[in-house]
Amino acid sequence: VKLVVNWSLCDGNGVCAKEAPELLQMDDQDFLIVRSYAVTEDLRRKMEAAVRACPKRALSIVPD
Amino acid sequence: MTNAPFEYDPFSKGVMSDPHPYYNVLREQFPVYYIDKYDTYAFSRFDDVVELYSYVDNSLLGSESSLPDPATLLRRNDGRAPEWPLDPLPFAGLLGSPDYEVLRQAHLPPLKPKAVASLESFATRIVNERLDELLPRKRFDLTQEFAGIISASMVCHLLDMPLSMAELVLHTVNQGSLSDPETGGVDIATAFVRCLDIIRPFVARRREAGADGSVPLIDGLVNLDYYDRYLTDDEVATQLVCVFIGGTETVPKIVAHGLLELCRAPDQLAEVRKDLVANVPVAVEEMIRFCAPAQWFARTAHKELTIAGQPIKVGQRVIALVGSAARDEAEFERADQFIWNRPVPRVLSFGLGQRHCIGVHLARLELRVMVREFLRRVDHFSFDMESALRRPSSFQWGWNVLPVIIA
Numbered sequence: 001v002k003l004v005v006n007w008s009l010c011d012g013n014g015v016c017a018k019e020a021p022e023l024l025q026m027d028d029q030d031f032l033i034v035r036s037y038a039v040t041e042d043l044r045r046k047m048e049a050a051v052r053a054c055p056k057r058a059l060s061i062v063p064d
Numbered sequence: 065m066t067n068a069p070f071e072y073d074p075f076s077k078g079v080m081s082d083p084h085p086y087y088n089v090l091r092e093q094f095p096v097y098y099i100d101k102y103d104t105y106a107f108s109r110f111d112d113v114v115e116l117y118s119y120v121d122n123s124l125l126g127s128e129s130s131l132p133d134p135a136t137l138l139r140r141n142d143g144r145a146p147e148w149p150l151d152p153l154p155f156a157g158l159l160g161s162p163d164y165e166v167l168r169q170a171h172l173p174p175l176k177p178k179a180v181a182s183l184e185s186f187a188t189r190i191v192n193e194r195l196d197e198l199l200p201r202k203r204f205d206l207t208q209e210f211a212g213i214i215s216a217s218m219v220c221h222l223l224d225m226p227l228s229m230a231e232l233v234l235h236t237v238n239q240g241s242l243s244d245p246e247t248g249g250v251d252i253a254t255a256f257v258r259c260l261d262i263i264r265p266f267v268a269r270r271r272e273a274g275a276d277g278s279v280p281l282i283d284g285l286v287n288l289d290y291y292d293r294y295l296t297d298d299e300v301a302t303q304l305v306c307v308f309i310g311g312t313e314t315v316p317k318i319v320a321h322g323l324l325e326l327c328r329a330p331d332q333l334a335e336v337r338k339d340l341v342a343n344v345p346v347a348v349e350e351m352i353r354f355c356a357p358a359q360w361f362a363r364t365a366h367k368e369l370t371i372a373g374q375p376i377k378v379g380q381r382v383i384a385l386v387g388s389a390a391r392d393e394a395e396f397e398r399a400d401q402f403i404w405n406r407p408v409p410r411v412l413s414f415g416l417g418q419r420h421c422i423g424v425h426l427a428r429l430e431l432r433v434m435v436r437e438f439l440r441r442v443d444h445f446s447f448d449m450e451s452a453l454r455r456p457s458s459f460q461w462g463w464n465v466l467p468v469i470i471a
Contacts, residue, residue: 006120009161011168011172012177013177013424013425029176030179050463053419056416057120057417
């Protein structure tokens with residue numbers, strides 16, 4: 001599975017980065033940096049939490 | 065409420081005076097409630113409101129305003145959803161993607177987390193200066209004279225207006241959000257024009273000064289290349305009305321009501337006081353859940369869709385009862401009680417999805433600073449509830465006037 005970001009929706013709230021800091025980080029202007037779009041099995045739960053937490057509904061996980 | 069058959073109308077006098085008894089019935093018995101005369105479905109459960117807000121594909125838009133008045137809702141759309149011309153540009157909230165996002169992103173930077181965090185020392189200073197003025201009086205209106213002036217001052221700061229205009233900003237916004245006590249609804253159009261008249265000269269001034277980015281809230285819109293043209297002063301000011309109104313009217317009612325709840329629960333207040341820096345941010349999250357005054361927001365269906373199993377046709381409206389969702393027992397145990405340190409993992413007080421509150425970080429900063437500094441400077445306080453006022457409202461139902469007495 002992989003992560004999809006709706007970039008026009010993303011406000012850079014940073015909520016997702018708290019849930020999955022291994023894959024998602026914020027830069028110094030609060031733009032989201034995606035370290036990897038591939039969601040490995042060991043990080044899947046964290047990424048699902050990040051998707052749920054996004055207040056903009058800007059993230060989703062889809063099959064490869 | 066009476067023994068008559070249950071009826072929910074967001075503009076009825078009973079609902080505008082106290083919506084919570086109606087919300088209890090809606091959540092338990094009619095979670096999808098159809099209001100025939102408005103061709104509108106009301107959703108009252110937390111999870112259903114989340115589902116509603118999760119449509120971010122132009123299915124649901126605020127194209128008839130997210131706060132339509134009764135007259136608008138009484139007109140049936142008969143399968144058509146309103147479309148807006150883009151020249152001149154209307155308020156972004158009436159539009160869908162990508163226009164809404166283009167306009168939002170242009171003035172978002174000063175409202176992002178790190179930009180807002182940099183305002184903390186400014187906010188702390190103006191809060192303390194205000195308390196220096198108010199505390200010697202021993203009695204003042206916590207909603208307007210304290211929190212209202214602070215929130216309006218933050219709006220002035222972001223728009224590069226003199227802070228001396230805060231009183232005018234606050235008064236204008238308060239007048240604009242009054243619900244008509246007879247017919248319900250808020251005269252958004254008149255309020256909008258009054259706000260525009262205040263904002264427009266400051267947009268013109270920024271454009272004349274070169275809009276170099278030092279006032280990013282305005283400059284970002286002035287410099288926006290919108291499909292090969294620039295926005296006029298009027299169009300820029302139109303986009304800023306949301307921050308102008310939203311930034312002024314909501315937070316003050318939460319501050320005042322939140323401090324009232326702590327005052328009513330001395331044990332909770334004592335716990336919060338043990339470590340203000342650590343505990344106030346926690347208490348503020350419960351204040352946001354319990355005290356947020358906005359009751360509902362409307363959307364119009366632009367595509368066929370389904371919410372909570374209910375098919376919605378093009379042109380029909382839905383309203384998200386965020387005021388009800390905040391008291392949903394399925395999401396929050398003992399939802400009708402204020403519990404300062406309860407977990408609030410999800411909250412709908414700022415909305416969700418495409419239109420999630422653009423000022424969310426500023427609101428949290430203001431709440432934290434105002435509650436923390438008030439409690440730091442005031443050891444004992446009480447309220448004169450005889451003189452307190454909570455006006456009936458279909459929109460912002462909260463303490464408009466809340467006189468505090470400093471012991």
